[in-house]
Amino acid sequence: MSRAVVYERFGGPEVLDVREVPEPHAGSGEVRVRVTVMGLNPMDWLISSTPSIAAAFGISLPAGFGCDLAGVVDEVGEGVDRFAVGDRVYGGAMARAAADFAVVDTGPSALFRLVRTPDGLRDEVAAALPTPGLTAAAALAAIDIRSSDTVLVGGAAGGVGVLVVQLAKRAGARVIGTASPGTFDFLRQWDVEPVAHGPGLVERVRDVAPGGITAATDLFGTETAEAALALGVPADRISTIAAGPMPPGGVRATGGASAVSADLDAIADAVAAGAITVPVAATFPIEKIRDAVALQADRHVHGKIVVTL
Numbered sequence: 190m191s192r193a194v195v196y197e198r199f200g201g202p203e204v205l206d207v208r209e210v211p212e213p214h215a216g217s218g219e220v221r222v223r224v225t226v227m228g229l230n231p232m233d234w235l236i237s238s239t240p241s242i243a244a245a246f247g248i249s250l251p252a253g254f255g256c257d258l259a260g261v262v263d264e265v266g267e268g269v270d271r272f273a274v275g276d277r278v279y280g281g282a283m284a285r286a287a288a289d290f291a292v293v294d295t296g297p298s299a300l301f302r303l304v305r306t307p308d309g310l311r312d313e314v315a316a317a318l319p320t321p322g323l324t325a326a327a328a329l330a331a332i333d334i335r336s337s338d339t340v341l342v343g344g345a346a347g348g349v350g351v352l353v354v355q356l357a358k359r360a361g362a363r364v365i366g367t368a369s370p371g372t373f374d375f376l377r378q379w380d381v382e383p384v385a386h387g388p389g390l391v392e393r394v395r396d397v398a399p400g401g402i403t404a405a406t407d408l409f410g411t412e413t414a415e416a417a418l419a420l421g422v423p424a425d426r427i428s429t430i431a432a433g434p435m436p437p438g439g440v441r442a443t444g445g446a447s448a449v450s451a452d453l454d455a456i457a458d459a460v461a462a463g464a465i466t467v468p469v470a471a472t473f474p475i476e477k478i479r480d481a482v483a484l485q486a487d488r489h490v491h492g493k494i495v496v497t498l
């Protein structure tokens with residue numbers, strides 16, 4: 190037997206239970222990962238609370254929980270030659286990551302990829318990377334960020350935002366990020382110029398950047414996208430990841446599924462080399478999964494929440 194987070198009805202953190210379940214085993218083309226850390230994303234609890242979102246991912250009840258993980262391969266199925274027992278890996282296993290063992294498809298058509306963890310990258314950090322890393326890369330690729338840009342990042346201190354701002358700075362751009370005033374110093378560690386989100390955003394951005402902004406990415410709803418449009422940024426230089434499929438004014442909706450896997454490899458290598466930091470805001474043991482979800486659902490986490498097994 191092994192532990193797994195499961196839920197039998199949709200709802201808030203209270204529907205999540207840690208149960209003893211039979212150990213899964215790797216079938217043909219699969220490996221089994223002994224999970225050490227799971228990285229929590231808003232999508233995890235949006236799925237466990239919202240039947241229509243779960244259905245969009247092909248998830249039905251009863252269901253397992255979580256996607257992003259890091260750990261060690263401990264079983265290799267028939268026909269798998271890319272991995273061996275003992276390999277450190279990280280990646281995604283939709284609705285299976287919050288468990289002692291996750292079986293992962295290694296085939297070329299697998300939606301979520303498993304890759305070797307670079308030396309120098311701790312599991313706690315590797316587990317925090319898959320969804321945010323792919324999404325951050327997609328958010329910036331959609332607007333082709335350049336060193337001449339002044340880019341406005343909405344929701345700059347969240348799990349995706351901390352990567353977006355560092356990637357944009359590495360590209361040489363000037364970065365203005367929205368946050369609550371209490372978060373401003375956190376963003377300044379990367380030379381991000383903070384502005385408060387909420388009513389009056391357009392005027393505050395004008396004050397900080399009287400010469401204007403040239404691009405924007407909205408990681409929290411539509412406020413930043415709308416402000417950028419109002420500031421004269423062309424729609425094709427504004428991306429959103431959290432505005433649904435029909436964002437305002439023809440701006441570009443994108444997400445992790447639009448990224449290429451090499452982007453995540455590059456981010457992981459940069460993190461391993463110390464060139465990008467991944468702030469882990471809180472670490473919870475699996476038994477406290479409800480507390481972890483409640484904290485993130487409050488939407489004021491700075492960096493990532495990870496869950497240990």
Ligand SMILES: NC(=O)c1ccc[n+]([C@@H]2O[C@H](COP(=O)([O-])OP(=O)(O)OC[C@H]3O[C@@H](n4cnc5c(N)ncnc54)[C@H](OP(=O)(O)O)[C@@H]3O)[C@@H](O)[C@H]2O)c1
Nearest residue numbers: 231324344346347348349368369372386409431444445489
């Ligand atoms: N399309 C995709 O593939 C994809 C992939 C990943 C994530 N997402 C979505 O993208 C969004 C961001 O994900 P995440 O992991 O970064 O979330 P997160 O870590 O939960 O984001 C938390 C951040 O949001 C900020 N925030 C709170 N209220 C805000 C507001 N009114 N305006 C602007 N920022 C606000 C907070 O900053 P303060 O505390 O300073 O206010 C906090 O730092 C989520 O909605 C998620 O579902 C989409």
